[in-house]
Amino acid sequence: MLSYFGSREAVARRRYRQFVFEGIVLGKRGELSTGKVGTDMGSGREDESRKADSRILGHGRFVEEVLLAGAARLAREREQLGKKRVDVEGVLDFIGKEFGVRREEILGGGRRREISKARSVLCYVYLKELGLTGRRLSEVLGVTPAGVHLAYVRGEAFVMRDGEFETSLRSYLNNLSMSP
Numbered sequence: 001m002l003s004y005f006g007s008r009e010a011v012a013r014r015r016y017r018q019f020v021f022e023g024i025v026l027g028k029r030g031e032l033s034t035g036k037v038g039t040d041m042g043s044g045r046e047d048e049s050r051k052a053d054s055r056i057l058g059h060g061r062f063v064e065e066v067l068l069a070g071a072a073r074l075a076r077e078r079e080q081l082g083k084k085r086v087d088v089e090g091v092l093d094f095i096g097k098e099f100g101v102r103r104e105e106i107l108g109g110g111r112r113r114e115i116s117k118a119r120s121v122l123c124y125v126y127l128k129e130l131g132l133t134g135r136r137l138s139e140v141l142g143v144t145p146a147g148v149h150l151a152y153v154r155g156e157a158f159v160m161r162d163g164e165f166e167t168s169l170r171s172y173l174n175n176l177s178m179s180p
Helices: 009-026 045-051 060-083 088-099 103-107 113-129 134-141 145-161 163-178
Strands: none
Touching (some): 113 163, 145 163
C-alpha cells in the first residue's frame, strides 16, 4: 500500500499521512459511503440500504427489477416442484436397488458402507435434485440437520465420482419429472 506513495518507506509514510489528512478535511462524501452512518433505524431507510448499495448494483429501479425477476423464477420453480409428485417410495427403491440394500436399511441407523452410501445419496437427491428441505429429511432419518448436510456432501461427492451411477440417477430423475 505504501508503495503507491513513494519508493522509500519514510517518504511514503509522510505522503500517506498527508493524503489521509487531506481526506479528513474534505469530510464525508455521499458517493463514498453506504448511507448507513446517518440512518435512523426507525426511518425505514435501512430497508433500502439492505437491498443494495447503489454504488455496486446501480439505482433502485434496476435492483427492484432483478429482485422481482428472481422472485418470479423461484415461484415458478416451486410451482413446478409442487406439480411434480415426488414418489418417495420410488426414490428409496431406486437408490436401494442401485446399492443392493432395502428401504428399511436406508431409513434405519445401519452403518454398513453400502447403507451409508445409499443414505448419503438419498440426502443428495432430496436436497439438490428434488429441492426438498433437510429438516424434514433429518426427522425421517433420525439424524440432526447437520448430519443430513454432511451426508449430502458425501452423497454429492459419490455421485460426481461415479459416472455410471450419475447417468443412471439422471435417467431416473428425468423419467420421474416426465411422469404426471
